[in-house]
Amino acid sequence: MNNDVNATWPKLPVALKKIAIDPTSDDYELMCSNYFVTGRPKLILRATTERDVIASIQYVKKIRESVSHSIPFSFRSGGHGISMASVNDGGIILDISQLNSVTVTDAEQGLVQVQAGAVWGDVAEALRPFNLIISSGDFGDTGVGGLATGGGIGLLVRRLGLTIDHIVSARLVTADGEIRVTDHQKYPDLFWGIRGGNSQLGMVTAFTFKASKLVEEKSDISLPFTVQTIESQTSNLTKFIQQWQSWITHASSKMSSNLMLTAENRNTVHINASNFWAGSINSDAKALFKSALSLSEVNKHQLETKSYAELVKAPHIPHSGQQPVFVKNILLDAMNPNIGDIITSIFKASATM
The missing domain is CATH 3.30.43.10 (Uridine Diphospho-n-acetylenolpyruvylglucosamine Reductase, domain 2)
Structure with a gap:
């Protein structure tokens, strides 16, 4: 250089x-x-x-x-x-992508030390032999540091909560160049701040997480997940969102659901739904998957069971700014009856892709 x-x-x-x-x-x-x-x-x-x-x-x-x-x-x-x-x-x-070690320090207690440069797909793979799992995002190449200090909404959010809910302690370097180990007892205000405050309070170099153990005795797959993917369409987005919200609200917490909505024209909205059941398929899962098919006009449907590590496997794709979409996150603490109308109006705006 x-x-x-x-x-x-x-x-x-x-x-x-x-x-x-x-x-x-x-x-x-x-x-x-x-x-x-x-x-x-x-x-x-x-x-x-x-x-x-x-x-x-x-x-x-x-x-x-x-x-x-x-x-x-x-x-x-x-x-x-x-x-x-x-x-x-x-x-x-x-x-800090080179600071990427993952170490299970106590398998019985589920304690795991993870350096902040690791990616979540590699964390899931390292935890697989221990039947341990940490609630994390939905893409394996996402870094631990950014997600774990920003909240961490993922495929297990309804079952296990946010990633930040599972942080036991953290090592961070603050602006004065000092290393501080923080938890509920040591620097509690700092510990509160890094769980959602992202990088505003310093750089976290490592976390200790309390992972969860999800074991199904009748499954040949470690940490099985049953995934339902549905491609469908609707001409009444407001009605669909209301029905989907009612469906997921009344579903078991073992079920999480992601929707991707795209509008090919201003009248028809295409829906790609991914529904994740934490476990092998059983009668409860079958009933929920069946009822999900009644929410819209289905074009394609698939069910597949795989391990969590396979689900969030890290492809390790080099980043080159390849995603040309502007992303904005909005958190709703409740789905009010008008949210479908609001999303519909967004689709009808000329600035929306």
Whole structure:
């Protein structure tokens, strides 16, 4: 790399030169993007140890104090980055994807230490031999650090809650370059803040999670999930959403459901539904899957049972800003009767794809 990253910035410490990547580096293009956007940072620091993380944060602090506090600074773990904040233009990215170990420390208690640069598909695979599972997102390449500090809504949310509900403790490096181990007793306010506060309070380098043990004696598959996929369509989205909401609300907590709605025209909405039953198929699951087919005009339907690790397997696809969709998350604490009308109006707006 070019040792003179920016003439106005303090000189790069020797300890950071070995992990520094700039626009002249061969692997710059592989490191400057996430799944949704490509950034153009002036410097990428690819940490391989927690000491690298400390030195990187101290260096950024020095730059901001001597040059400008407005210089962007992003944390990148898995690189999926649905918030698009893990890369930037003109600033610094601290990448921790090499800090990715997963260690089961107590299988009986379900205690697992996971470094924040790991991806959830690899975590699920590491836990499979122990019949352990952590409620996480729905895509294996998503990084542990971003999801676990941002909430963590996934395929097990109705059964096991959010990812943040299962954090026992965390190691993080704060802006002063200090390592703090936090839990309900140590720095409790900080522990509260990192569970949903994302990267605003420091960089978490490792978590201790309490995983859950889900075992079915009659299944040949470790942690079986039965997945129903339905392709359908409707001309009355408001009615469909109301019926779907009633169906999932009254369903067992072993069932979760994801919907993807797309409008080919302003009158017909295409529905891709994925319904996840935590366990092998039984009479309760069959009844729920059957009733899901009555919610809309079905074009295609499939049932499949696989392990959780297979369901969220990490493809390890390099990120290049390949997803050109702008994503915005909105949390509803209740589905009010008008939500179908509101979503319908969004589809009818000219700015909606």
